[in-house]
Amino acid sequence: MTSEPIKTGGKVEPLRKTRPCPECGKPSSRENYPFCSDRCRTLDLSRWLTGSYAIPVSEDQTKADGSDD
Numbered sequence: 001m002t003s004e005p006i007k008t009g010g011k012v013e014p015l016r017k018t019r020p021c022p023e024c025g026k027p028s029s030r031e032n033y034p035f036c037s038d039r040c041r042t043l044d045l046s047r048w049l050t051g052s053y054a055i056p057v058s059e060d061q062t063k064a065d066g067s068d069d
């Protein structure tokens with residue numbers, strides 16, 4: 001088997017992979033990455049502030065030794 005020669009510039013990928021805006025699903029813009037617009041970014045931020053993002057934080061992490069059946 002012959003190993004493939006490594007060609008630089010074979011596949012040109014964009015600086016950043018476009019990923020959908022977490023808010024509305026539109027392609028994100030570079031300025032507001034990973035959001036599509038400032039509006040969505042603010043929306044997301046306000047969600048954090050209002051606490052809609054309920055992140056389950058186990059306050060007993062110090063006690064949890066891994067045996068939580």
Ligand SMILES: [Zn+2]
Binds near residue numbers: 026
């Ligand atoms: Zn958006």
